[in-house]
Amino acid sequence: MNQQDISAQVELLRRIGFESRTLLNGITGPIHLLRSMISDPALLETLHILDLSTVRFEKFSLRSQLLANLLNPASTLHSETCDLADLVNHAVLELNDFINFYGITISIAHSTVSLIVDANRDLVYQSVMISFEQFMGVLETGSTINVNIENNHIRISAPDKGFFAQKFEQTTDNWSNDLDIVLLKKTFEKFNIHFSINVIDSSSILTFG
Amino acid sequence: MNELLVKSQVTLFAHIVVQSDNSIQRLSEIYTEILFTKLVNSRVGKQQKNELKEIVRKHRSNQKPIDIDKICQDINKNSPIHHRLILLINLLEFGFFAQKNDILLTQANNLSEQIKSISELLRIPHQTFSLCSSFVSGKLFETDDRSGILIVKSKNPGIRGVHFVERGSLEGYFIFAYFKQTNSIFFKYFGKEPIQLNSKPVHPKTIYAFYSGSVLTLNGKPLLYYSRVIGQFKGLAEHESITLSLKNIQFQYSKSGFGLHHVCFTASSGEIIGVMGGSGVGKSTLFNLVNGTLKPLEGQILLNGVSYSDNLPAIQKLIGYVPQDDSLFENLTVFENLYFTARLALSNLSPEQTAELVNARLAEFGLYHIRNLRVGSSISRNISGGQRKRLNIVTEIIREPKLLLVDEPTSGLSSADSLRVMSLLKEQALAGRLVLVNIHQPSAEIYRLFDKILVLDQGGYMVFYGNPLEALKHFRLLAGHIDAEEVECTTCRNVKPDEIFDIIEEKQVDEFGQITEIRKISPVELSSHFTPDLSPELEHASLPGVISKKASPLRQLEVYIKRLTLSKLRDVEFFIFAFAIPVLLAGVIAVFSKYSYPSQDGGYIYIFYENYNIPIFFLTSIIASLFLGMIVTSDSIIRDANVNKREALLFLSQKAYFNSKVFFYFGLTIIQSFIYTAISVYILQLKGMFLQTWGVMLIMGFLGNVVGLMVSTLFKSLSAAYLIVPFLVIPQIILSGITIPFDRMNRHLSNPEYVPLIGLISPSMWGMEALLVYQFVNNDYEKHFFMVDMTESQNRINSQYLIPKIFQLIQDLQKNPDENIRLRYKKLILHGVSQLNIPLSTDLLDRSSEVRKLEILLNELQQKLQRQYSKALRDRDAIGNQLVSKLGGYDSLLHLKQQCTNKGVEDLTLSRKNIVAIQVVENKLVQTIDPVFKMPTSKWGRSHFLAPYKRIGNMWFSTYTFNVFVLGMLLCIAYILFLFNIFPRLLSRLAR
Incomplete structure (x- = not known):
């Protein structure tokens, strides 16, 4: 482009x-x-x-x-150190209404480990929110989203038959069809936060960090 | 929100609008309407929106900016920091509202800068602003210090650094923000459940202030109390916090039958509990049970799981008790009152550190500006009632008690003072103490301050324990109110605590519609409607550490003496009494006693010898010293009763306290007796015995002091103490030996040879005898003649009265055949000859030859004594002549005699009133004249009244020395009885 x-x-x-x-x-x-x-x-x-x-x-x-x-190439984005693990917890709290609405459970394996990245906190926070929202959108009522912190990465997975991963694959001109997913991808790219999406045993797995 | 705040808030919005573009104006109008609709009602919402429009229009047309500095100055001048915080929250909420709605983030950032500058003008600390901003925007992740955030949810979200309270029944969640500087709590709820705050609906994502006493309910059931939230923020560590549990307490006074029934409650650190009820329902009894003064008949009182019966002293060290009555020293300043208590309770601090702490505490309680004012009495009102009460409270708080009991803190105070005092108590609870307040009828504002209330009904029945608003609901439901849930006014949040008592006291109506005296619901029935929550047993029973460390007994003594001295020296009435009374008494007694002799020239001349009133002066002086000593101390401990009651929980040394009284009053007595003696001795020209008179007065004063102090420990009322003083003093007049001579006393009490026992325990007898004998024996005239006078007297009495009396008795014995009468004569003869040191037995008197021998012996002795008598007279003349030549003439000697000897003293010491020299009393021949020349026969210190010497074994002592020693011993005994509190202990044992 x-x-x-x-x-x-x-x-x-x-x-x-x-x-x-x-x-x-x-x-x-x-x-x-x-x-x-x-x-x-x-x-x-x-x-x-x-x-x-x-x-x-x-x-x-x-x-x-x-x-x-x-x-916007002209805009300057403020960067600061932010803890991804902390933002995950905040995001899950803020999504409480939606969690209740969809009847989803989010299970976080709590850890004292911090995952520090240098990025724009608002953008990363929205990206984390988007991750959960996207999962919730494809999961059946009663499902559980598991969150683990391992090998300096955050791993979000849920038994969604791979629908979450598919969303990332649906593109037009190399752009995702979903505005939220674009924001997530571009944010992680912008701040060099590694992320990957896999499907194992009918479960999508988003790893970032 | 008052008018100033509403106006200021709208003007601040207007300021932001004027600085921004039109899109912000529209948003601010919407927000203003929302805000005031939420706070008051929709009418006010619209009204304030129009007000905002008008202000903006005016300033835009003038192109004149709003003077934001002046507005903030006005706010700062008139509004507490809590109100300023509310203004800031509204501004930030507005900013957040605008930020969300405004497309241009850059403008929104400009907006937040404006709000920040307003916050600075409102003197809100940066940290508070930062927390406030994150809380309002919802971006909690932006805050690094999260100690001011609490999340209440069904499951811990695991957010680092925040407090968490679990509420399993909750679908949504709460975020609370706590602002330390103002002790303010605000919260937001996220969810869709029917949450109520004090019976008013809570709207999601809306900010609410969470005031003291507030309760959040879900489906009508209590979900979260204020105390739980503040306790979490205060982070009361387990080892520092306390939990008080009363389990099924029963108590009954044995005499009246009043008491408490089935009292059950649990309260913890951080809570302020109001104990409410009418007069005589057992509120004070409950306090006495909690402070350990009374023991329950049944049930258990536990502090942190430790039973009162197991370790009461350790528990009592954690308790502070503020009685209803003042426990202050009226003549000490505000600072001194607190300082001395601190010195007693906090021995680990140096005087400088103590002063610093005291000043800090005074500032905290709003008393620093009056720190140098004397407290004064409740009538003089040097400081206000509210200030007195605050000082009472801080005096107890200075030693950091974990459990604070405050009896009727608002009694007699204005509503403003009451609220201030209660707010300070609330702060103490927030600081981690458990505060129990005994209160009669609290105002609505005060009622809201309580975290829980305990309502007691007649007969000591507990009828409610729990949240204050829940209490209103409980009683309204009991009374069948249709709007039982409407416990507070929806707009002003006003509540009616009186309603509880109205419902409790509601009377039945008879068939004619007349109100009867019978209550609708009896106390027993009322208590049956309430089931107390029984708290689970604590797993680990342990008491928290005691912060205060009491001073050593020596330090206590020092502090007590300083406190008492300062307090008394500043008491003008006491000062006058203490120093003017000796002057007046000396003046009055000495002047009245100063008899002037009519002289030849028709005038009057004062001749000491002729002043017959000297013995009366001695007696009056002794009685005055005793009285003065007693009267100044008899109220001393009673007046400290309230302070002592408060300080009892400090477990200070009672001996140090008592000794401080002894030291001070002995010091005072030294001065008083010196003044008295100096003036009276000068007026009466009592020569050569100033020190001796002062010595006796001093000991009498000391005895009076100690006895007065004992009286003060025995009685609770001042009037009783004052009334007992004359009762103790008047017998001293009778038992002095001169008003009623001992030989003319009731025969059952008197003793023919010695001072009777009743006289021996009378200090006035010892004092009188010491002074009279000293005056007679040691005056500058008699001292030259005393020994020869004594020889003369003894020889004269023995030869001229005793031996002839024995001769007469021998004759009577020989004439009388009656054996009983003969036996009596024999005893009299034996007693007579024993005084002449002639060995004889009764059997010998039956033999005429032995009687004859005795007669010969007595004849020879009589002649010998006559010769000695004549020699004594000659010796006396020789001494007289020597003195005449030494003094330069007979007139000088006469003058010396007139100046040094006294007729009144002589009459007593020589018993001139007695005509008969030897009197038969029972089976004894008793010498009734010249007692001052008669040597006592007892080896144990006993003697007749006015003997010149006393004998212990083979040692002889002058009467003055011996009597002063005995008085000293009496003083020691009295001191020991006082110091060990013997009489009050005996009385309480007898009472039991």
Whole structure:
């Protein structure tokens, strides 16, 4: 892809992010307001579902902007030391609603080991989130995602019949069809974080670190 | 949120908007409406949104920036740091809201810079800002120091550095943030469960302040208490924390029958527990059980699993007790009150370190600015009631007790003072102590401060123990309130603690609708509606270490003396009493006793000899010394009762405390008796016996001091102590030997030969005898004649009165045939001749030849004694002549006699009132005149009253020396009885 194409892509992503945020402005404000006003449990449940969708939408908007920034050669990304193992724990906590929603269990073999990389913390955090989200999207209710830290790498695996790995293979012009996956790949590439995807015994395995 | 804060908050939003573009304005309007709708209601939300619009419009049209410095200065001046923190959180939430919604991250970053600068203007520390920012944005991974973050979830997420509390029933999770500087806690909930905060719904992803006493519930069941959260943040280590457990405690006073029934509760470090109930329900009894003063009849009290019955002294060292009444020294300054306690309790600190600690504690309790003010009495009000109470509390806290018992801390205080005091107690709980507060009727604000409340009902029944808001719900449910769950006002968070007592005390109504005196629900029934949670047994029973290290007895003595001296010297009334009274007494007694003789020229002249009142002066002085010594000390320990009650848990040396009293009051007595003696001796011109008079007054004063101190340990009320003093002093007047002479006393109490036993235990007798005999024997005139006078007197009495009396008895014996009467005569004769050192037995008197021999012997002796008598008279004349020539004339000798001898003293010491020289008393011939010339016969120190010498074995002592020694011994005995607290112990044993 030449420089001109990349610039066009960046601009497109930026515009998508901007427009989606403009739409969200009209949604998130009233949702917040509604939360303060209603007490009916049924309405609150509806609001929660709406909220989950809004969160996804917000993520889409945010990640569009992040990807635009990441792809933009003119932008300078702030790098700092970050602990991948710590970010995994934070991501799992933040995804609690989705974990409950999909009925998935995430089993983390806790370790005191830190996996320090030099990268942009926001981007890496979003990438870790994306890893779990992608797994959750293809797993059946009741499945378990296992997380291990071994050989200075984080290993996320789940019995997904290889669907997670397939997502990484679906490309158009060498670009993944999923914006989140592009963000994950580009982030890891940008900050030289090694990652690999394998399928063993019908389970996809994502290793990075 | 008050008006200033609301206005400031909106103006700060406006400031950010004015600095930014239009997209931010729209977002800020939305956020303002959301914020105030959440905080108050939708009307206020809209109103504040319009207010924001107006401010922005005004400043944009003027092109004038908002003076942010002035706004922040106003906030800083009027708002505590906690309120500023709330402002910052709202600003950050707004920033986060805008950041999420604003497409241009660069602008959002600019926004966060603006908020940061406002935070600096609000004097919020950088670390607090950093935690606040991460908490609001949700990016906890950005924070390195995570000690201020707590996650509550069903399973530990394993995030490094954060606190975690497991709640298995929870699908979602909570994130709590704790700001040390302000002791503030905020939280956010993530999930969809029906969580309630103090019965109000909790909305996901919304920030809430988590105040003291708050409770989070899930499906109506308590999920998390404030105390649990703060305890986690405070990180109370297991070995430092304590758990108090009362298991099924039963107690009953034997006399009244009042007591406590089935009291069960468990409380831990970090909690503040309010013990509530009407008067006489057993609140104080409960405190006395917890501080170990009382023992339960049934049940067990445990501290960290260690039973009170197993190791009470060690447990009591961990307990601090603040009584309801002041336990302060009124005449000491605020600093001194605390400093002396610290010196007693913290011996491991140097005086400088102690002073530093005291100043720090005073600052912590808001008392530093009044540190040099005297505490004063509760009436004089040098410092306010609230300040007094705070000082009382800090005095106990200085030694770092783990369990703090505070009895009625808000009693008599204004609502503002009450709240301040309770807030300080709350801080103590937050610092890791377990605080139990006995409180009658707390205000709503105070009620909320409690982590748990224990409600006692009449008869000592425990009717509730648990969260304060749960208590309201519990009682409202019992009373059948339709809105039982609505325990607090939805807008102002107000609660009504009085409602609990209204429900408890609710009366039945009779068939006519009249309210009866019978309660709707009896205490027993009420207690049956509450089932206490029984805490599990602790696996390892061990007590935490004691931080304080009490001072050595010697150091305690030093501190006690300094404290007492400072306290008394600053007491103006005491000072006047202590130093003016001796002056006045000396003046009054000496002036009244100074009899002036009518002179030839029609005027009056003072001649010491003619002043018949000297013995009365001696007696009055002795009684005054005893009285003065007793009266200054009789209230001394009673007045310290509250301080002693508090310091009892320090286990200080009672002997050091008692000795400090002895040292101080003895010092005072030395000065008082010196002043008294100097003035009175000067007025009465009592020559040559200043030191001797002072010596007797001194010992009398000392005795009075010690007896007064004993009285002070025996009685609890001041009036009783003051009333007992005259009762102890008046017998001393009677038993002095001169108001009622011992030979004229009730015959059952008197003794014909010696001072009766009742007189021997009377200090006034020893003092009077010492002074009278010394005055008579050792005055500058008589000292030249005394020995010869004594010879003269003895020879005269024996030859002219005793021997003739024996002769008369021999004649009577020979005439009388009655054997019984004869036997009595024989005994009298034997007693008579024994005084003349003639050996004789009763049998011999039956033989006429032996009687004749005795008569001859007596005749010879009489003649010999007559000769000696004549010689003594001649010797006396010779001494007189020598003195005349030495002094330069007869007038000078007369003058000396008039100046040194005293008629009143002579009358007593020579018993001039007695006409008969030898009196028959029972089977004895008793000499009734010239006692001062009669040598005692007992080898054990006993003698007749006013004997010149006393004898122990073969050693002779002057009466003054001997009597002063005996007084010293009496003083020692009294001191030992006082020091070992003998009488109170005996009394308590008798009472038991």
